[in-house]
Amino acid sequence: MVGQIERDTDRIYIRDLLVQGIIGVNDDERDTAQDILVNVALEVDARRAGASDEIHDAVDYGAVARELVAYTRGARHLLVEKLATELARLCLGHRGVSRATVRVEKPQALSLARSAGVEITRTRDDFPTAGAEDDRACKPRGD
Numbered sequence: 001m002v003g004q005i006e007r008d009t010d011r012i013y014i015r016d017l018l019v020q021g022i023i024g025v026n027d028d029e030r031d032t033a034q035d036i037l038v039n040v041a042l043e044v045d046a047r048r049a050g051a052s053d054e055i056h057d058a059v060d061y062g063a064v065a066r067e068l069v070a071y072t073r074g075a076r077h078l079l080v081e082k083l084a085t086e087l088a089r090l091c092l093g094h095r096g097v098s099r100a101t102v103r104v105e106k107p108q109a110l111s112l113a114r115s116a117g118v119e120i121t122r123t124r125d126d127f128p129t130a131g132a133e134d135d136r137a138c139k140p141r142g143d
Helices: 027-031 047-052 061-074 080-092
Strands: 010-021 034-044 099-106 116-123
Touching: 010 061, 034 061, 034 080, 061 080, 080 099, 080 116
Parallel strands: none
Antiparallel strands: 010 034, 034 099, 099 116
């Protein structure tokens, strides 16, 4: 891009968050919680937090992780695609997160594979209600 300065993207990672939850279309999956593996990459601008060393200038990944766990434990979606979409929506509700990549895997889904799942990437434009008025700094929403 000639004439434009491209800003490097900063990322916050939450890797291998293992949560028990109900997900799937089969009867046994609807009755018994199973392992669900969640990974997220949050695109942020970390320059302010890097300069100030203040939590209020950062995305609190502990708060994000707690919200992901609580939602996943309580959700009862049929598809990993739906769970991933809703987790991306939650991530984008946090102040400073401009883009979220969410991977949701079911480790026991296939007998001959380590896991099966989906990875999606969403921005605030994908969720009209995840705008600035819905931002959370360091605490999860109570919906």
